[in-house]
Amino acid sequence: MHRPSAVRVAGAAFVAATATAAVVMAPLPAAFATPSTNVVISEAYGGGGNSGATLTNDFVELANRSTAAYPLDGYSVQYLPASPSAGSLWQVTPLTGALAPGGGYLVAEGAGSGGTTALPTPDATGSIAMAAGSGTVALVRSTTALTCKTAADCAGDPNVVDLLGYGTAVVREGTAAPAASNTTSVSRKASLADTDDNSADFTAGSPTATNSAGDTASGGDGGGPGGPTAPGAFRIHDIQGPTRVSPLKGQSVAGVPGIVTAVRTTGSKGYWIQDPTPDTDPATSEGLFVYTGSTTPTVSVGDSVLVSGKVTEYYPGTGTQSVTELGSPVSTTVSTGNALPDTVVLDDSTVPGAYTPTANGGSIEALPLQPRVYSQDFYESIEGMRASVRDARVTGATNSYGEMFVTAKPHERPTKRGGTLYGAYDQQNTGRIEIVAADGSTPTLNVGDELAGTTTGPVDYASFGGYLLAPSAATTGTAVDNGLKQEVTRKQKGKELALATYNVENLDPTDGADKFARLAKGIVTNLSSPDIVTLEEIQDDNGATDDGTVSAEATLTRFTAAITAAGGPKYSWRYINPVNDQDGGEPGGNIRQVFLFNPKRVSFVDRASAGDTSTTAVSVVKDKRKHETRLSASPGRIDPTSAAWANSRKPLVGEFRFQGDTVFVIANHFNSKGGDDPMHGRFQEPVRSSETQRKLQAEEENAFVDSVLAADPKARIVALGDLNDYEFSDAVKTLTDNGDVLTDLINTLPVPERYSYVFDGNSQTLDHILTSPSITHYDYDVVHINAEFADQASDHDPQVVRIDVNSCGRKAYHPGPGKGK
Incomplete structure (x- = not known):
């Protein structure tokens, strides 16, 4: 993945010069072919x-x-x-x-x-x-x-x-x-x-030899003999123009004046310049990034420079917007120690509430910017310029790439623990902005912490998160730790069946002991040792080595031993090996869902038929003689050869017995969002192509649930796991039949608590627990232990539901969200 601080491939950059007179010659036969598109x-x-x-x-x-x-x-x-x-x-x-x-x-x-x-x-x-x-x-x-x-x-x-x-x-x-x-x-x-x-x-x-890394014969950012000596015809606002793409894209410009406002010395190196004499058009930015490739810039903040180079549009990822840049630069320093232009303050009064214009799914690049109407237009109109946020609350913890997210709008959909909630496709949270230090000095903070005082940097754009500020250590606010703590849910009571779901993020025996210990502690301490745990992303016994191994016995033996060592029960497990390399995820890893269960509290009904394999579809059997509804196989998989599950995990279905009652459990991990347009990209509205398959998967599972309920309308069904989609998505609504067949328990929580995952500074829901209509007495809890923290055992938060199985079907009652945290 490309990050703002990572080395990137240079855009084609060639500095043009004054054309010489053409040689006069007699006309000769012309050759015309099809012009090249690449x-x-x-x-x-x-x-x-x-x-x-x-x-x-x-x-x-x-x-x-x-x-x-x-x-x-x-x-x-x-x-x-x-x-x-x-x-x-x-x-x-x-x-x-x-x-x-x-x-x-x-x-x-x-x-x-x-x-x-x-x-x-x-x-x-x-x-x-x-x-x-x-x-x-x-x-x-x-x-x-x-x-x-x-x-x-x-x-x-x-x-x-x-x-x-x-x-x-x-x-x-x-x-x-x-x-x-x-x-x-x-x-x-x-x-x-x-x-x-x-x-x-x-x-x-003049010849301008430039290699694929963006290096030039002049050493990248110039500054030596041969640099421009006078301002040229174009200023920065002419280069940026009133749309997302420069009207001078592909052209060479000479002597562009500006003050150096920041220098990037890591990864994709370069520096930002800003014109201290702006024009009167709010749509045209006065800032610009000068890309020097692998060459460390020799300019300093406060230098007044003249820069020549080629105008390029750099696209950091598929479907993203672009960054207008000057490539293969040659510069001259006119003076040093100049005052920097004032910053644009980011807050409720400056950042619009509407997110972005739309183009019926097409590109918005050619649309005139409306910076007073849309936040994405506003950020584009100040691309490369100095901007600042004050007393900014962290909404996305610092990650391993040195990225964090803050909000410039502290009252915009706050969560209970300090994040910003993403609760609908039209709730894009315009105050979010990424912080990526230009010198690699981003502090390590959790959600709810704060950058006190003022944080100032040029506005940049990256493939993950979109628009960002690139401050230095000297221009970053003071890091304030507000003491966010991991949650601990209560222990289930004797008559309550506790079921949890936990995505353990590609766990396999090659992981260090610390990861096993931390995940085990999450189950034992934070989840209070549920009776049943559905695990997602359990890899095979040699992890990502792609040699045909599909068994996960070594992975589960080590994990359950870590749980026991942490003071938890001795869990048993059930799963079905996937067909090698057919379930997606990390190549060679063969991730799958697994049932862990405490045999002292709950029993698993093992049932198999001759010839059953991982490609055999489970079905529902109504045994009229025994007056019971059961599965044809336990564990089983829902229609594993259906195209809906191609290159994706197949739902694992199991039959459990708790205090004499049967509970059907479905462990899920729907296909990922890979390939979707980014929320902040140039195609608006974004095309969510991956949702097509998730909706097919939802239809398959909904049909299976219908078959169970057709055989026994009072059947106790719990479907849980990582659905890779939001509670308001078509896929989840299809799975629940708009709440008529399954209840998505995340919707029973107060709105500020409806999240289990944090992405790009948005607190959102990807993990779900769904229950059938007969389950009326429950206590549900999302247990926040990972997603809001810089130091994570997984990128997902687990969640748990405690069900009074013996009271199922009676008048509905549940004690309310968050009980026992």
Whole structure:
């Protein structure tokens, strides 16, 4: 997963320069093919090492215009003289690896005896001595030398992906690009457009060799000789523009003025600049990130700089919005120690209550920003600018990536313990904002803690969480620990059957003793040793090693021993091995649901039929002779060969006996939300594609529950586990039949207590306990021990229900939520 502080692939970044006059030549036959929608030749330079040259080598640069990686193994860059003779041969440089989405790729070619500056580390290396003024370069879907010698023949060769003829080149697309020289290259212009006319697509200017990491021959952020000396035509607000995507995307800009407001020295390095002289349009941001790649910036906060570079839009993840940046920068420091621009204060009065505009599921990138109407437009309109929050309450604990979430709106849907509740698709919580320190100094805090005083940093954007502040240690508020404690639920009474669910997050024998001990303590101390525990994400006996192992006996032996060592009962267990690699989760891990039960309090009814396997569907049997309803197999799985459960966990069904009564238990772990559009992304409303499968799974399980109730309307059924969806989702409503068949107990709690999981600073419900209509006397509790804490044994909170089984079917009564915490 990409995080704001992680190393990323640079966007294709090429600094254009002043175009030279085109060479006048007689018209030659044009070659037109289908313009490339992905990889193109973006720059070519043949003057390396020649007289007057700075660079020591020739080079060719490629760029990926698409949003998907483009493999280059088996491809080549090839070169042909401008006026080939019968004996002229294409020279070949093989390529390897792949071009990242929006990324660049540098191919170093022949070196000369002149020049003083080496290319940045190339992505591929050849030895072709390209001519400085004129020649033809081809990107070829093969390493076999081309044989075409005319523009028409090369245009018809299916292996030619892209073609550039410059100067007097006979082989070219359309009309040749301008001539280059010992000191100039030809670079593709205007958003890397490919019209298949070289003269329209390329201009001549100073060579700007940039590799896939974003490194340049000038060392990344410049600051040395050759930097801009005067403000250019564009200011930051011109670059940011009034929409999410820069109107200058793909273009090179020179001498952009700004004050350095913050420097990122870890991961994706760079610095933010802000124009102290804003325009009057509230939709156009005055801040901008200058991306230096792996090079540590040499500028300092307070420097007044002029920066030249290429305007790029960096997309940190699939479906996300983008960050407008300057890539391959060259800068000049004009003065130091300047005052920083004032901050934009984030609070109830500045951040709008509406979340985002919509485009019927399409992209909102082209919509004009309305920063006074939508919070996401507001944050975009101050992207890169200094902003601040005061006395900010933590709504998402610090994670291992140094990320936390706070709220700028302390009264926006607060939970009982200090978080912010996400309780409906139209309750996106506009006050949430992520905190990721630019220097890696994010303090470690839990939900409900506080950053007292003022926290200030530039506004950035990341794939997880969306908009964020990037403060430094010096601009982060004082960390205040408000003493959040783990909850402890009460012990069940003698006539109460206690059932719990706990997602133990890929538990297997390769995990350390501390994880086993902490999970065991959660069951024994915090859950007070329930009679039945359904576990999700129990892995097989060698964890993620993908060697066909499916048994989880070693995992469960070690876990139950840890529970006993923590003072708990000696639990027994039941489960069904999945078919290898068919239930999703971590590859090779074979996660499954498991029943743990205390045999001193409850008994499991083991029932199997000849030929039963993990692909056998459990069914309901009504035995009229014995006047009982039972399962065909216990444990069993609900329709495991149905397409609804493809690459997902199959529900585990078991028949238990407690004080003479039968209870049917269904352990669940529905398919994950992987592949859904992010809430904060560019597609609005977000497409929740994963919910389609969960709804099918809900229909399957609902039908099974219906079959049990058809056989015995008073059957005691408890369905519980990680449904990977919200109480208000279509999937959960389908499973419960809108509450008519199963009751989702999370809905019986007061609204501020309806959560078991925290994601992106939103307290939400993914785990559920559902009960059939005959279960009327219960005490239900979500036990908060993980999700709100920086130090977690799992990312889920467990929950428990205590049922008075003998009173089931009588007048409904339950003592209320949170009892015994």
